[in-house]
Amino acid sequence: MSSLVEVARAAGVAVSTASRVLSGSDHPISARTRARVIAAAEKLDYSPSAVARAMVSPHSRLVGVLVSDIDNPYFSVIARGVDDVASRAGYVTMLSNVDRRTGTEIERLQAMRDYRAAGVVFAGSGYVDDSRTPDLVDAVRRAREQGVHAVSLAVRDLGCPSVVVDNRAVAHQIADHLVSLGHRRIAFIEGPTGMTVTRHRREGFLARMREAGLEDSAQCLPGGFDYEAGRAATLRLLARPPLPDALIGANDEVAVGALSALRQARVDVPGEVSVAGMDDLRLAEFVGLTTVSLPLYEMGSLAARHIIDASSRPAPRAAATAATGAGGPDGSDSPDADADAGSERTATTVLSHRLTVRETTARRTGAGA
Amino acid sequence: MSSLVEVARAAGVAVSTASRVLSGSDHPISARTRARVIAAAEKLDYSPSAVARAMVSPHSRLVGVLVSDIDNPYFSVIARGVDDVASRAGYVTMLSNVDRRTGTEIERLQAMRDYRAAGVVFAGSGYVDDSRTPDLVDAVRRAREQGVHAVSLAVRDLGCPSVVVDNRAVAHQIADHLVSLGHRRIAFIEGPTGMTVTRHRREGFLARMREAGLEDSAQCLPGGFDYEAGRAATLRLLARPPLPDALIGANDEVAVGALSALRQARVDVPGEVSVAGMDDLRLAEFVGLTTVSLPLYEMGSLAARHIIDASSRPAPRAAATAATGAGGPDGSDSPDADADAGSERTATTVLSHRLTVRETTARRTGAGA
DNA sequence: TTGTACGCGTTATCAT
């Protein structure tokens, strides 16, 4: 590894000249000089120090992603989306697992700020009542003031733009699918207590049941977001017959847990009971699970795109403007719509989802309730 | 965000003094001064620039992971392992997907070098005959000369330490399980053509078959590492009865693909045919797949640990020594074993795996071959 | 115990 000064010396030119040709400046340079510098750089295996570059520029070419757990496919797809556009743009992705802990989120955001990240993507959901949220909001505000662009991939008032899906609509849609298949008694295995996404999905489910006049046959079970939670909740259901007509997991993994418990109990799916999830991770395809497909990859890539675009624009200095309206409640796309910088304090982009019917759901057969 | 000079000014001391108290130097500082500096730092919301730190130190506190695809659980577990130890040590993880392309691997390694990474973990397997490998080896050599520690998580001669499993032994073990269950005609769905891991796993499988005098009933099918490959290969098997007694996927996902094709064809598993995989991703547990558990998380965390430890040691200047011997062929642990720096050019740590029996394999019943 | 001054590698500004 050699530095610019060494290259300049080897080429017999000034560092500034070497910098100009090597950093692709539009400054006029004679062909001869240019050639000498390039040759020297090549011979010395020169590669510019991104660290030194970050020192002089307002931010580095690093974009961060904060996920709950990268080993959860929901987040790894998002991370993939972020990294794909980051890499292509010459950026490098930073990753941190925060295990759904707001405190850790604050810490890791700080760590990324210390590297002068161009931006940070918050991939996880927040909590409904969380004493640390104000601290996080504050940390985000300071980060943004410093030029670190933040983007949230969940509905949580971080005071930054967000790219989300409407989780109420998502749950509403899967419930609708089941209802229109003739199912009446439907059980919903909820997500982790206190999470915003958990609340939204339950609300969507209950809303559809109410619309169908089925509020009395709706059943919500405490659960979680993992396989074990799905199994456990289903086991409880199995212990108190009769089984519901259908079962919805708060996400795919929960639904698969339910599937597993049902299979073990020799309950035919979808013959006796239909099962469905949400997210449409690859797992869902593997087991033939009916679910709602979420544009996870797009959320990640869009967030990264936003950060990179915003970072290349000259930094908006003094600006404090209002938010752009949110998209419709049922998953319509609403483009970012702002060329003039500073007009997007909290713009929300709502991406659409779609039902994906596979083999775990079927029309309700026989036996009345 | 404020810098050290601002803090120093606010505290009425010199930057060096402020630096000393804030960076936890052991330099003696009067209690009064210390307090003033800390107060000022607190009030100004001071956080040291990791970029500036990286400028003065030989490397940053960034550790990189190069994965084929983070959305593949095999790699996301590894990334989790890396990030857990990195975070705890105050480092930040950089992530790049390289899609199994050696050229991309070289590019991304360079990008991480540009950030003066403390080290880079190569998580993916290499190819048996790959024209770009020499270039990669060269890139790794230069990176290491510069102080970027490299660690490989697969058997590939990168000229750096590695933490691996013995994939021959892994395949041998799963084949052994099936053989000892009485199975004779066993099909093996191979991994992607040309990959080192593919070759090793096939060799392990064939070795066990040979030992059992079953070379003639061993069948290798071209496959891949994904669900679709498993399905396709199994569909081909289904088209040419009779089915083998058992079926091994080159990894769990392939085995699940096979399972899916079999279930669709109404073939009872494990009644009619046993199915097994390798890796033991969470997916395997979800579907009750018999497989071989690999210490993926440990590989990642050990690699990160190695990098961080090595980076905190004073950089070994002039040293070119021999390699430490590799571990045994059947998965015995062999500790890193070097306190004196420089003695570990290419030390290989072989981690052990273990068979995990679940519900997709059973003793061979009925019908002779 | 505290302060001064230099260097890390780059880009940008201001000469020449």
Added chain:
DNA sequence: ATGATAACGCGTACAA
């Protein structure tokens, strides 16, 4: 068209 030099923010050797 090219060169000299000043930042950027930090750590540290050296001076006081």
